[in-house]
Amino acid sequence: MKLCRFLSVDNRALVGASFEGATVLDLSTAGIERLESVLERDDPAGFLAGLAKNALPAHLIPKLRLLAPIDRHEVWAAGVTYLRSKKARMQESDFSATAYDRVYDAERPELFFKSMPEKVVGPAEAVGIRKDAKWNVPEPELALVINSRGKVVGYTIGNDMSSRDIEGENLLYLPQAKIYKGCCAVGPWITLGVSEQEARGWSIQLRIKRDGQVAFEGETSVGQIKRSFEELVAFLFRSQSFPHGAVLLTGTGIVPPDGFTLRPRDFIGINISGIGALENTVTEV
Ligand code: DO4
Ligand code: MG
Numbered sequence: 001m002k003l004c005r006f007l008s009v010d011n012r013a014l015v016g017a018s019f020e021g022a023t024v025l026d027l028s029t030a031g032i033e034r035l036e037s038v039l040e041r042d043d044p045a046g047f048l049a050g051l052a053k054n055a056l057p058a059h060l061i062p063k064l065r066l067l068a069p070i071d072r073h074e075v076w077a078a079g080v081t082y083l084r085s086k087k088a089r090m091q092e093s094d095f096s097a098t099a100y101d102r103v104y105d106a107e108r109p110e111l112f113f114k115s116m117p118e119k120v121v122g123p124a125e126a127v128g129i130r131k132d133a134k135w136n137v138p139e140p141e142l143a144l145v146i147n148s149r150g151k152v153v154g155y156t157i158g159n160d161m162s163s164r165d166i167e168g169e170n171l172l173y174l175p176q177a178k179i180y181k182g183c184c185a186v187g188p189w190i191t192l193g194v195s196e197q198e199a200r201g202w203s204i205q206l207r208i209k210r211d212g213q214v215a216f217e218g219e220t221s222v223g224q225i226k227r228s229f230e231e232l233v234a235f236l237f238r239s240q241s242f243p244h245g246a247v248l249l250t251g252t253g254i255v256p257p258d259g260f261t262l263r264p265r266d267f268i269g270i271n272i273s274g275i276g277a278l279e280n281t282v283t284e285v
Helices: 044-051 083-092 097-105 164-169 171-178 229-236
Strands: 002-007 013-018 023-026 058-060 074-079 110-115 126-129 140-146 152-160 184-186 190-192 203-210 213-221 246-249 267-272 276-284
Touching (some): 044 190, 083 164, 110 171, 110 229, 140 203, 140 229, 152 229, 152 267, 152 276, 164 171, 229 246
Parallel strands (some): 074 246, 126 276
Antiparallel strands (some): 002 013, 002 190, 013 023, 023 058, 074 110, 140 246, 152 190, 203 213, 203 267, 267 276
16 A cells, blocks of 8 residues: 655645555545645554545546655655665775774664755656766665654655765765755655565665666665664654654665766666655756
């Protein structure tokens, strides 16, 4: 069971639900104006199943413009949660290398602010690569959808775009390497009613195409994430509140080889087996 946002014919962002079929049910006709109206329920999946018993208008998915499934959620990200990410980052930096090593083993995870909700890029839109960076990569990540009470209520796909040369030069440049125009894509589906154990069985695939040819492909498994979701969320909510809930990207386990950098007009496709596909093009910002 999946939740989404889509654009109506009169250009309004509406909330929809899909039950493994070819259609999206328009939940606005049941009075649901925001994702929070579903995600803040004690049992969002059960609530949706109940709503679906009503005759709601249905739209064919290929005819819809899907949007990022975010309305007022802040987007945060966890880092160095996969061994692959730790190793690649230790190689790219000289004097900051031990920081990655230490955070991988430390009790406190690396968590950083990634995007305000209104700046998140949706499916089929362009993600950004910085003009002043020479080494830009996508980071395909499972994203936890968390309600205001700190409970993981769903899962979506996130792309934590990163400028590796800026990050590698000095760890204090991390916000510039990670937070800029078009740095974060999310969506389009939020899968509901799935346990952490089940989600850990999912695979994550990244495919980058250039001029119609595959330029890079990689795959990992959600099960490779070192920390439990509960642990990541508990740290995120320490001395912090999210009245509208939050989205937390859980780190990357797929790192293209060192000679690879994104170029304008590249296509980035991210698939997570229990969720679907997030597809974007690349533009210079
Ligand atoms: O430590 C820098 C960022 C790490 C990150 O974004 C990741 O591992 O996915
Ligand atoms: Mg990342």
